Amino acid sequence: MTVKVGIINVTGYAGMELARILRHHLDAQLVAVTGRSMAGKRLDSVFPHLVKMGLPIIEKDELEGVDVAFSALPHKASAEACIQSLEKGAKVVDISADFRLKDVHEYESWYKVTHPGPQYLEEAVYGLTELHRREIASARLVANPGCYPTGALLGLAPLVKERLIGPDVIIDAKSGVSGAGRTLSLNVHFSEADENVSAYGLEGHRHLPEITQELRQMDTSQPWQVTFVPHLIPMTRGILSTIYVKPADSRLPISAQGQKRLTDLFRDYYKNEPFLDVTQEPPQTKQTWGSNMTQVYPVMDLRTGRIMVITTLDNLVKGAAGQAIQNMNLMFGLPETEGLDTLAFYP
Amino acid sequence: MTVKVGIINVTGYAGMELARILRHHLDAQLVAVTGRSMAGKRLDSVFPHLVKMGLPIIEKDELEGVDVAFSALPHKASAEACIQSLEKGAKVVDISADFRLKDVHEYESWYKVTHPGPQYLEEAVYGLTELHRREIASARLVANPGCYPTGALLGLAPLVKERLIGPDVIIDAKSGVSGAGRTLSLNVHFSEADENVSAYGLEGHRHLPEITQELRQMDTSQPWQVTFVPHLIPMTRGILSTIYVKPADSRLPISAQGQKRLTDLFRDYYKNEPFLDVTQEPPQTKQTWGSNMTQVYPVMDLRTGRIMVITTLDNLVKGAAGQAIQNMNLMFGLPETEGLDTLAFYP
Amino acid sequence: MTVKVGIINVTGYAGMELARILRHHLDAQLVAVTGRSMAGKRLDSVFPHLVKMGLPIIEKDELEGVDVAFSALPHKASAEACIQSLEKGAKVVDISADFRLKDVHEYESWYKVTHPGPQYLEEAVYGLTELHRREIASARLVANPGCYPTGALLGLAPLVKERLIGPDVIIDAKSGVSGAGRTLSLNVHFSEADENVSAYGLEGHRHLPEITQELRQMDTSQPWQVTFVPHLIPMTRGILSTIYVKPADSRLPISAQGQKRLTDLFRDYYKNEPFLDVTQEPPQTKQTWGSNMTQVYPVMDLRTGRIMVITTLDNLVKGAAGQAIQNMNLMFGLPETEGLDTLAFYP
C-alpha cells in the first residue's frame, strides 16, 4: 500500500520540507499540494531544489483523494482546512498550533482568535512522538508540536515522568532564523539578523502553554513554574535548548554518582528511541542539521546542585516536517523511521 | 553483491562525507576506515552525526579485504596509499590530486614533490563523470576531480566540445570555507573568515592545470588562455563559478535567438544526465546544498557579446565525495545514482 | 563655522549611516531628519545604536534652514526632494541615482521613469571624490556614486587614464546584503541569503551605465565593452570587485618587471589619497569594515597576459554615506577626512 499524501500550504518552510522528505519515502506518495500565492506553478519551478517534482500547486486549501493531509497553514486557517480534510475521510497532521492546547480558552487567550473547531480538541493527539506514540498510532488528527516544545520536552520528560525534579524550570532556547518562517519581516532581514543575537517573546511566547500542558500531564503533582526565553541567533536551522532545573530530593544526589545516575536515567529512558541520542559530550546543532535526531545531554552543576539538560534538533525536521512524517508513519502502521533515516550534514 | 568499501583518512571533510553517503548506499558497505590522529576510536565517537556507525578507525593507511578504496589523504601520501591498494587488488578512487594530471612534470612543478608512481598516470581516468563516463566504468584507478574544476568544466563542456568559443576563458569562483578542508589555519578561523571575502591563489591555483588539461582534450585546436581566480566567502558549503567566454564565430549570434540556441545546446547536451540541471533562473548554491547536483545557467551579455555560464554545486558532494561514489557506482556496474538521490536542503 | 545638515529619508541604511558619521563630525551638525514611516519618533528610539541622538523624525521630505541636504530617497522621489532643497538655497548630495547619468535618455531607459529635473543634469557633479575632487569642491549638487561603480572605477582609473588597457572589461563583484537596502524582499530574508551565493542583474544592472559613462570620460578613444556581474554573498557589509582587463600594448609587459610597473603606477597615482590603500597582499573586505578606505590590489596573470585589479570597500561607508560626507567636506572647504578617519573594525 502506498499512502497518498497532500500538503496544504506547501510554500512555507515546513510545507516545502515535507515535500522534500516525502520524495525519499518508499511507502508514501505526494499527490497534491496547495499554496495560494504560487497557485498554478509547478512545485519544482517554485523550489528548484525539489528537482523533478512537477506537481502543480493548487489554489484552494481543500484536498481530494488523499489518505493523509498535512496542513502548514497559519493558525485558525489551518484548523479550518484540517476539519475539511477530516470530513472528507482523510487523516490529518496539523503543523499549526490549532489542536495542540486541550483548553480552548487557553488557546483563544494566547492566539487571540476564536477556535473554528473546539469539538476536535479532545480527539486530537499531541504529536510529540516519543511521549504519545501509542495514541498517535490510532489517531485521526495529530497536532504536531512546536519546534521549541519538542526540544524542551524531550529534555525534561525522563526527569518529569520519574518525578525527580522540582517545579522551577527555566528553558533558555537559541533558534536559527528559519523557525520564524518564510514571511518577510525586519527581524529576519539578513542585514538585521546577521551578526546579531537577541531575546524575544519575553512577555510570553506561544509555545509556553504547550510545554506547561505536557509537563502537567506527565506529573500532575507539581505546580510547574516555567520560564521560557527564546533567542534568535544568526544561523538558518537548528535549536539548542538549555534547561535549568533542580532535583526534587536526594534520589539524584549532587555528586559524581548522581551524575552517573542522571546519565543512566536518560540512556535507559530513550534506549529504544530511533531518533534520540543521549550524548557523551555537549551536543551541537550542526550534528542534527537535516536529520530527525534529537540530541540530549543531561549534566549536573556540582557547585550549585542544579541539573542542566541541553538538547539540539533541526527545527524544520524533528521540530516540524520530520516529526510530522514520523507521526504519519505511526498512523499508517509503517516503520517509524521510513523516509527519516538521513544522517545529519556536518559540517 | 555488496561492494566492500574502505576509506583511507576518514577524518577530513571528504572522508567523513564519504562515510555519510555510504551509510545510505544499498549496494555498498563501509568495512574499514583509517585515520592516524583518531586511530583506535569509533567513527561515531569522532563524528557524532554519524549515528551508530561504530567502525573502529585504524591507524595505518593500508586496507585489507576491500573491493574499492577511497583515499582522502593529502597529495603524495595519497598516491602511495592508492598504489598499495591497487597492488592488493582493490579498485581505487583517489580524492587527492595525485593522478589527475597526465604530465608528471606538470604535476611536480605545481605540487613541488616527486610523484610516487608516475607509471600509473596513463592508466588513471580523470573522474569527472559526465565527461569520462565510459572510461570510468572500466577503470581500476579513478582520479576524482577537484571541486573547482568540476564546476568550471561542467559549465564549459558543451561550448568547448562543440568548438563554439574562443580561447579566452575567465573563471571567477566563489567557494565556501569547507573546500579548504579541516586543517587549522588563520584564513579559516571563524573570526577571520566570517563577514569577509577575499581572492586567493592569484599567483596560480593548483586546480588550474586540471582545467586546462581537460579543455585541451575536448578541443585541441584552441590555444586556451584560462584565468582562474578563486574567492573564499563566508559560508560552509557550496561553489558558484562565473565563467566568462566569447563565441568563436557567428554560430552563436549575440541576440535573443542566440540566447535560445545557447540554452538549447546545454539542455540537449545534458538531457540524460541525472545530476545536471540547466536552470531557467540564475542558480544559487543553496539549491545544491547536500546534493550531488550541478546547476548550470548559460546566459548572453547582449551588450558586449560575451557568454557567461554560472554553475553551482556542493563542494563536498559533487565536488568531492558524491562524485567519488558516482564513479564507484560506474566502476562496479551499479546504478549511477545509487546512494546519491538526496535532494538539496533548502533553506 | 558649523555646517547645518539635514538628511532626507534617514530610515534606510544609507540615511542611518550618515547620521552615525555626522555624530562624530567636528564641523557639521545634524539639525533635521525626515522619514515617512517613522515620522514623529526620535532618531535614537528608532535606531537604539544612535545613542542620545534625539532629533525628531519629520514626515515631509522638505528641509528648512540647512546648509546641505543629503537625500537617501529612492530614485525620482529623491530628485524631487533635491530640487526643492536646491531651490531653498541648500547644497545637495544625492545618494540616489537621479543625477549620476548625464544623458537623460539613458537614465530614463534604465530607470523606467521620467526624470523630474533634467535641467540639473549638466550642473550635477559625479561624486566619485578621487576622480572629480576639483569639480566637487565648487559644486552645488553632487550625485553620489553607486557602491559598485566606486569599487570598479577606483580599480580602473589609473589604467584607463594612462590609456594602458584595451576596451574589454569584466567586473565580477561580490557584495554584502546591506547593499540591497532595508526594504524587505525574499532574496534578503536571512534564511534565503545565509549560506548562499548567487549572481543577479545578469540582464544588466543599473550601475553599469555609470561605470561606462566614467570610463568614456577618462578615455574617449576606447569602445568600452564592460560586462558587470554582481553577486550577493552572505555577509552584511563589504564589496569585493575582481576586475579583468588586458594591456593595450607593450607599455605594461607581461613579466615580473611589468608587475612592478603596474604596482608603481597605482602607488604613484593614489599616493596623496587619504582613503586609498594600494595593498601588498590580496585585500579582504573585513579590512575596510566600517571605514572609508578603498583597498586596491593590481596583479598580473603572467600565464595569460591579463591584468586583475581587486578592490574592497564598505558599501555603506565609501560606497554611500562616507563618500557623501567626504564630498560635503570638499563642498564646504573642510578638511576632506573630517569625520572619516575611523579605522576599520577587524575582525
Place this chain on the structure above:
Amino acid sequence: MTVKVGIINVTGYAGMELARILRHHLDAQLVAVTGRSMAGKRLDSVFPHLVKMGLPIIEKDELEGVDVAFSALPHKASAEACIQSLEKGAKVVDISADFRLKDVHEYESWYKVTHPGPQYLEEAVYGLTELHRREIASARLVANPGCYPTGALLGLAPLVKERLIGPDVIIDAKSGVSGAGRTLSLNVHFSEADENVSAYGLEGHRHLPEITQELRQMDTSQPWQVTFVPHLIPMTRGILSTIYVKPADSRLPISAQGQKRLTDLFRDYYKNEPFLDVTQEPPQTKQTWGSNMTQVYPVMDLRTGRIMVITTLDNLVKGAAGQAIQNMNLMFGLPETEGLDTLAFYP
C-alpha cells in the same frame, strides 16, 4: 600631557583592538608594541586595517619608557610581564586573568599554575569601571575583567547592591567567536562554528569565580549560588547574557508596578554612566557592535515571579580593550570617554 602607551602582545584580538582605539585617542600615544610571532614587522603590515600605524613589533615582553602598559598575554606570562612593567615605574592594565581573583588559591585551582606575583593581588583593582571607578582612578595595577563577567555583573549590580534578589543566579551567555581569541583550534574553525551553536565550559568556566567574587563583595549576606553556562554562536563580536534571578522579598512585587520599579531602579542606578544604556526594548548585540556601550534590559516574568536581566556588549570593546582604555583614562585623570565615544555600527 600625552600618555605614552605600550601594548604587550599586540597580535591577539585584544591587543590589536587596543591599538585601533588608541589611534583615535587624543591624549594618549602608542609608542611600543610587542609580539613574539611577528617580531620585526610593522604593525600595519601585520594588520592592514591599522592603516599607517607603522610601529615596529618588538620581540621581548618588556617595555621601556611607557607611562602605562597593557598586557594581552596569556595568563601567567601576563603577570610576569606586568610585574616587570610595574617595577619600571609604569602603570599597568592587565587584560589577562592574573590579577582578577583576590584569593591566590582560587586562582591556582582554576588556572592550574603557580601565581608569579601573589603579593600584587591585594593592590590590584578589579577593573569593572562602573563598580570600582574610585579605586581604579588611584590604582597602579588594574585587572581588566573578563568579557562574560562584565556583561553579567552590570546586569546584576543594581539588584545585588540593593539586596533585592535571592542567592540563586543563572547566567546563560551567548558569545561571538572572537571571544575565544585568535589562536587556532577546531571549535573556532569556520566550517565547524558556522551554522552551529553549542554550550561549553559546563564543568565550570574560568569566568565563574570572578562573578562570584564580585557578587560576594557587593552583598556579603547571600550564599550566592551561581550557574554560568556560556554558548558559542556563529558571529564574530558580541555577547548577550540572559540572567535569571528571583526577588528576595516583596520590595519588588511581581506586578506591572513591580516592573516599573525594576526599570526605575536600573535607570536611576546607571543614570550618570556614559557607557550604560537601560533599554526600553530587548537589546541586540548588533546595537553595541564596535562601541563601548553595555545595554541592560531588566524584565519580570509575571507568570513565575522571576526577574530576567538581558545585557549586551561587544566582547572586544567593553569586554576587553575598550574597558581597558576607559580604565586608563581614569588612572591618568583623563575624561573617561576619551577615545571611546564611537557609536555602534549597525547593521
